[in-house]
Amino acid sequence: MxxxxxxxxxxxxxxxxxxxxxxxxxxxxxxxxxxxxxxxxxxxxxxxxxxxxxxxxxxxxxxxxxxxxxxxxxxxxxxxxxxxxxxxxxxxxxxxxxxxxxxxxxxxxxxxxxxxxxxxxxxxxxxxxxxxxxxxxxxDEVLKGMTEKAIRGGYQAAPPLGYEIKYAREIPKIKEDEAQIVRSIFDRFINFHQSPYEIAKELNRKGFLTKRSNPFEKRTIEYILKNPFYAGYIRFQLKRDAEASILTKGLHESLITEEEYQTVKAYYTNRVRKPREHSKGCKHWLSGMVKCGNCGNSLLVFKRTLEIQNKTYYNLQCCGYQKGRCLQSHQLSEKKLLSTLTSSLMEVYPQNSNIYQLSVHTMNTPTEDMQANKEALHKHSIRLQRAKDAYLNGVDTLEEYTVTKMAVTKEITLIEQNIQKALNSTNTELSNPIYLSLAEILQSEIVSESDKQNILSSLIHHIVYDKTNATLRFYYNAPNLSK
Missing domain, CATH: 3.40.50.1390 (Resolvase, N-terminal catalytic domain)
Structure with a gap:
């Protein structure tokens, strides 16, 4: 059998x-x-x-x-x-x-x-x-059906804040306790000229939550303000065309007037936002290391340049506070943090602080080229594995797999040689090497951001800043060393 x-x-x-x-x-x-x-x-x-x-x-x-x-x-x-x-x-x-x-x-x-x-x-x-x-x-037929339903004013998604659907295929009904929050959002924005950030903070202060029981954020408020559903419309986005959408009058009861909807729409249509300028190079070495003592989110690092004085300053602020989720500001200057950090490091490692000395020439390693070589090596390794899978699955013949393997292996060998050359040049000692102590490394401008971050993360797991008590607590990787 x-x-x-x-x-x-x-x-x-x-x-x-x-x-x-x-x-x-x-x-x-x-x-x-x-x-x-x-x-x-x-x-x-x-x-x-x-x-x-x-x-x-x-x-x-x-x-x-x-x-x-x-x-x-x-x-x-x-x-x-x-x-x-x-x-x-x-x-x-x-x-x-x-x-x-x-x-x-x-x-x-x-x-x-x-x-x-x-x-x-x-x-x-x-x-x-x-x-x-x-x-x-x-x-195609499913998409046609969904499009036709949207044109007729039918709703095809989970109801937003302020509405509920108790039974399948039922028209969304107003949920009054949530509807009051939505009306308050539009009222604060239109009549009291509060920003989405200020509205989010106020709602969180009063203990209100979103439809998914999360604190409000700036972007949550903006989504509610821009949602035509609250004015009685249905908006259906065609996935195959990101710019095409259907906007039609729905069958549900509206929460705001047409005038309120048009006022908000005109504001966002006429608002001209300056494109955000992203800083070049590596992110700041303190990124992700410092936590908010109130909500536990990471403190973001912001760069400020004073052109008159030709100086650059860095400040940290709670990510949650920036979005309106956290109710307490945790702004902290990099200068104050660095001063306390180096003092703590010297206290924990009074005799071993010079163990983490690094020569200046080590800091000048071409990290961008090294990273590019590592990424290329990773891509070629994936390509080699895919070629093997194609042969095992019967897509390629043994001869085709052999040719591909030889070509990719040759590329991998060249990349590995480039990486080894970079490592050899890094390990070459200078005639008069200059050494930096641990404290000097973290304050030096010649040390790369990635080197600073690697050194700090090897010593400290994270840092908690408590604005209320004006304290910084350092959690070291070594046991019994938290300060």
Missing amino acids: NTAAIYIRVSTEDQTDYSPDAQKRLLLSYAKQNDFLVPEEYIYIDEGISGRRADKRPAFMQMIRMAKKKPRPFDVILVHKFDRFSRSREDSILYKSLLKRECGIRVISTTEHLDDDKFSIILEAILEAMAEYYSLNLS
């Missing part, structure tokens, strides 16, 4: 005709009638997953891995229909070829009987093409 594996796939729970239980019952019945043994561990089921991509189906990939074992664990794979195996002709041809040529395993459809002749090959290809066409056409 031959051993069989069965593969079951269903896209959605609505496909009752193809439900997992129905497929399993029919497949086991076929196996029994045709003298196939089906062990329980060889029953593979993917529920609620599309058949368009094989790598997104965990049970399918597990079955393929099992099929490649030696000796082969089963002789055939039974499916209810070929479209259960795959709706992509590319995947279907790839994996059927792999199973047949390398594993000696056939895929059998229990409802589409095919013989081992040339006409069956043509018929199977037609069935696979029809399955792929059905999948693509279904996607």
Whole structure:
């Protein structure tokens, strides 16, 4: 008696005709009638997953891995229909070829009987093409249906703050306790000229939460202000065209007047925002290291340049406070932090502070070139692994894999040589090396940001700034050294 594996796939729970239980019952019945043994561990089921991509189906990939074992664990794979195996002709041809040529395993459809002749090959290809066409056409039909519903004013998403949908396909109804928050947001913005940031802080101070029970942020308030749903409109975004959207009058009751909606819309339409200038190079070496004592978020580092004095200053501020989530400012100057930090380091390492000395020439290592080489090495390693997978999966022949492997391996060797040259030049001692102490390193302008960050993170896990008590607490990586 031959051993069989069965593969079951269903896209959605609505496909009752193809439900997992129905497929399993029919497949086991076929196996029994045709003298196939089906062990329980060889029953593979993917529920609620599309058949368009094989790598997104965990049970399918597990079955393929099992099929490649030696000796082969089963002789055939039974499916209810070929479209259960795959709706992509590319995947279907790839994996059927792999199973047949390398594993000696056939895929059998229990409802589409095919013989081992040339006409069956043509018929199977037609069935696979029809399955792929059905999948693509279904996607188009779903989009058409959603678009048509949006044009008629139907809503197709989770209700926003201020509304609720108690039953499926029901028109969104106003939820009064949340609606009061929404009306307050528009009132503060239009009549009291409060910014989204100020509104978020005020709502958080009063203990109000978003629809998902999170504190309000500046961007949350802006989303609410820009949402036409509150004025009685439905906005449907077409995914295939990022700039195209449908805006139509909805069937639900509005929370704000048309005049209020147009006032807010005009404000954001006419507002001219200066593009944010991103600083070049590495991020600040203190980034992510200092935490807010109030909310636990990281303190962001901000750069300020005074052109008259030709000086640059750095300040830290709580990320949560910047968004309106945290109610307490935790602004801290880099100068004050650095002074306290170096004092703490010297206290913890009074005799070992010079152990972390680094020569100036070490700091001049071309870190950008080194990083570029490392990234290139990583990309070529991935390319080599993909070439190997393509050969194992039957996509490439042995000759094709050998040519690709030789070319990629040559590139990897050249990159590794470049990395070694950079390391050798770094390790070359100067005739008169200048050494920096740990405190000098953190305050030096010639030391790169990445070097400072690496040194600091090797010593300290994180720092907590408590603005209320005006304290900085340093959590060292070494046990019993937190200060």
